[in-house]
Structure formats: structure tokens, C-alpha cells
Amino acid sequence: MKEQELLRKLISGNQSAFKELIDEYGSMVFNVCCRMLGNRHESEDITQDVFINAFKSIKKFRSDSKLSTWLYRIAVNHCLNYQSKKKRNRWLSFEFFSATESGNIPEPVSNENLPDILIEKKETEIIIQKAINSLPEQQRVALLLHRYEELSYEEIAKVMECSVSAVESRIFRGKQNLCKKLLPYLNQL
Amino acid sequence: MTHSNIKNKLLLYIDGSLNQTDASEVERHLPQCPRCKKHIAMLSEIWKNKPAIDKFTAPPFLWTRIEAKMSNPVQNLSSGGLSYSLRITTAVFILLIAFFIGNYLGKLPGSETKSPANFSSAEYITRSYHFDTFQPISEESIGQAIILTSYQNK
Numbered sequence: 001m002k003e004q005e006l007l008r009k010l011i012s013g014n015q016s017a018f019k020e021l022i023d024e025y026g027s028m029v030f031n032v033c034c035r036m037l038g039n040r041h042e043s044e045d046i047t048q049d050v051f052i053n054a055f056k057s058i059k060k061f062r063s064d065s066k067l068s069t070w071l072y073r074i075a076v077n078h079c080l081n082y083q084s085k086k087k088r089n090r091w092l093s094f095e096f097f098s099a100t101e102s103g104n105i106p107e108p109v110s111n112e113n114l115p116d117i118l119i120e121k122k123e124t125e126i127i128i129q130k131a132i133n134s135l136p137e138q139q140r141v142a143l144l145l146h147r148y149e150e151l152s153y154e155e156i157a158k159v160m161e162c163s164v165s166a167v168e169s170r171i172f173r174g175k176q177n178l179c180k181k182l183l184p185y186l187n188q189l
Numbered sequence: 190m191t192h193s194n195i196k197n198k199l200l201l202y203i204d205g206s207l208n209q210t211d212a213s214e215v216e217r218h219l220p221q222c223p224r225c226k227k228h229i230a231m232l233s234e235i236w237k238n239k240p241a242i243d244k245f246t247a248p249p250f251l252w253t254r255i256e257a258k259m260s261n262p263v264q265n266l267s268s269g270g271l272s273y274s275l276r277i278t279t280a281v282f283i284l285l286i287a288f289f290i291g292n293y294l295g296k297l298p299g300s301e302t303k304s305p306a307n308f309s310s311a312e313y314i315t316r317s318y319h320f321d322t323f324q325p326i327s328e329e330s331i332g333q334a335i336i337l338t339s340y341q342n343k
Contacts, residue, residue: 019252026247034245044248048255055259089273124235172206179200179232186231 003067010058018055025068026051028149029075035144036079038133046082050075065158072149072159076141131181132174139174142167192218196225203233 006024009017029050033043053074061070132143138160145151145159153171157164195218201207202215219226248254 022247022252022255026251027245030247030251031245040245043245044254047248047251048258051251051255052259085273128235172201175200175204175206176197179197182200182232182235183196183228186228 004063007058007061007063007067010055011061018051021054021067022051025071028068029071032072032075032144032149033079035129035148036076036141037082038129042082046075046078050078053078066155069155069158072145072151072155073161076145076159080137080141127185128178128182131178131185134181135174135177139170139177142170143174143178146171192222192225195222196228199225199229199232200236203229203236 006017006020010021026047030043030047033046033050034040037043037046050071054071061067132140132147135143141160142156145156146153151159153164153167156167156171160167195215198207198211198215202212207215219229
């Protein structure tokens with residue numbers, strides 16, 4: 001009911017409704033961007049672009065899915081476009097010849113006041129995140145939405161605009177590949 | 190299933206994503222393989238380690254920043270696709286300028302190359318040995334060169 005009301009206000013071009021939308025879904029969109037891009041500063045820029053895009057295309061929104069699903073879709077597409085553009089620009093700007101971005105992982109929060117066990121868990125989580133980010137695009141998106149955003153297969157299918165069985169197969173293959181990537185790390189422990 | 194097949198499915202087993210047959214095969218394999226047993230314990234601990242997952246909070250003043258970005262669309266454009274298309278346009282423009290300069294220099298008096306028909310036979314043979322003539326050496330010219338050399342030797 002609340003969402004319908006917000007949507008009605010957004011379509012009518014109400015700016016305070018847009019502010020409400022950002023307050024409600026800002027963290028959600030920023031989270032997806034952080035998970036996908038692994039860089040806080042880039043994620044901030046993309047989050048802004050996602051909401052600008054949402055504001056411009058709100059009239060195209062069909063009410064057959066939730067507002068959050070629609071925002072997830074815009075965020076995922078923006079992140080993928082941004083990454084491919086970045087890759088292309090690296091070729092043009094000759095950054096390609098410089099070292100690869102191996103440290104492209106989410107910035108962890110300060111560990112100062114955390115007990116050792118939590119620090120260890122945080123480091124392990126960073127390794128998992130890094131392994132997920134090295135998966136093929138479709139598997140990576142499906143797995144990120146499943147693990148970190150805790151979306152159902154149906155919701156992921158709506159975000160990725162594919163069938164539920166395709167999502168199942170992407171997550172299955174993603175977990176299999178992730179296991180392959182994590183095993184060498186486990187052997188070191 | 191072999192050990193190498195099973196070890197890649199451990200995460201799926203932990204998550205309950207394997208079918209009945211595969212899951213029971215993994216269960217049969219685990220007591221025989223201490224390595225897989227160790228891996229499964231470690232994997233289940235890190236995979237189910239949900240409390241360690243941080244949620245990022247939205248950056249401060251997000252609305253203000255978006256509002257500023259929307260009221261300044263030029264800045265928005267320059268950070269995105271325009272810079273890329275601008276680079277392509279500049280590259281094409283430079284190539285065109287280079288082509289026209291090359292074409293102009295090629296047409297300057299004195300820079301014309303003689304056609305092989307206008308060469309004297311001696312000049313033709315000499316030029317045939319130069320790498321910068323860009324003319325393929327014909328069999329005829331090679332024959333002429335041999336005759337000329339043998340004549341000079343006599």
C-alpha cells in the first residue's frame with residue numbers, strides 16, 4: 001500500500017517522494033553496487049546514477065514487480081555497463097599495460113575494536129567475495145544477489161530478466177566454480 | 190563419482206543443492222577421504238558465516254548529491270559516454286589530418302616517382318636494387334642485371 005502511494009507520487013513528479021525513495025532504498029542500491037564493483041567511491045557515483053536513471057524512467061515502470069526488484073535491475077545493469085566501459089577505457093588509455101587491479105575488493109570496516117575471531121571471519125569473507133567477483137558475469141550476479149541480498153530465485157530471475165531455471169543453473173555452476181577457487185585457499189590454512 | 194568430481198561439489202552439498210543420488214555419493218565418500226572431510230568442515234564454516242557479512246550504509250547526503258547532479262546535467266554527461274566518443278572522434282580526426290598531410294607532401298614537386306617506363310636501363314637496374322622503390326623486381330630486370338654485370342666483368 002505504502003509502495004503504491006510512493007509510486008503514484010513518483011510518477012506525478014513529486015520531488016519529496018523521490019527523496020523518500022532514496023531514504024528507503026539508498027542503502028540497498030549502494031550495497032549491490034559495493035558488492036559488484038568492490039570500490040566504495042565508484043559505488044557512490046553509480047548509486048547516484050541509478051537513482052537519476054530511476055527518476056527519469058519511473059513512467060516506464062510496470063507494477064508487475066516490486067519497486068526494489070526494479071531498482072536492483074537498474075543497479076545491476078549500471079554496474080555491468082560501468083565495468084565493461086571501464087575495461088574498454090583501459091584499452092584506450094593504455095592502463096592495460098599497467099598492473100592489474102588485484103586489490104579490487106570491498107574496503108573492510110575498521111578492525112580496531114573487533115575480537116580476533118571476528119577479524120578472521122571478516123578476512124575469510126573478503127576471500128569469498130574476491131572469489132565470487134572472479135566468476136563469469138551471469139554466475140557472479142546471480143550468486144551475489146542470492147548470498148548477500150538474500151533474494152529468492154524468482155526475484156533474481158526478475159532482476160536478471162531470465163527464467164527461474166536459468167537462475168538455478170547459474171547459481172549451481174557458480175557454486176561449483178566457487179568451490180574450485182576456494183579449495184586452494186583451504187589447503188593453505 | 191571420483192574424488193576430483195566430489196571435491197568441486199562440496200559447496201553444493203553443504204548448501205543442499207545436490208540431488209539425492211549425488212548427495213548420497215558424497216556421503217559415502219566422506220568417511221573414506223580425510224581431505225574432503227576437512228574441506229567440508231572449513232567450507233561449511235565460512236559459507237554459513239553470515240554474521241560476518243557487513244551491510245554498507247548509504248553514503249551521507251545522497252539526496253543532496255543526486256539533486257546537484259540532476260541540476261547540472263553537463264557534468265553528468267562529461268563523466269560518462271561523451272569522453273569515450275570524444276576520444277574516438279579525436280583519434281579519427283588525427284588520422285584524417287595525417288592522411289591529408291601525407292597526401293599533400295606526396296604531391297609536392299620533386300617528390301614524384303618516375304614510372305619504370307621512363308627509366309634508362311641503367312637507372313632501372315640501379316633502382317631495382319633499392320629497397321625504397323616499392324617496385325617488385327621483375328624477372329626481366331634481373332636478366333638485364335645479369336647481362337650488365339657479365340658485360341662489365343668482361
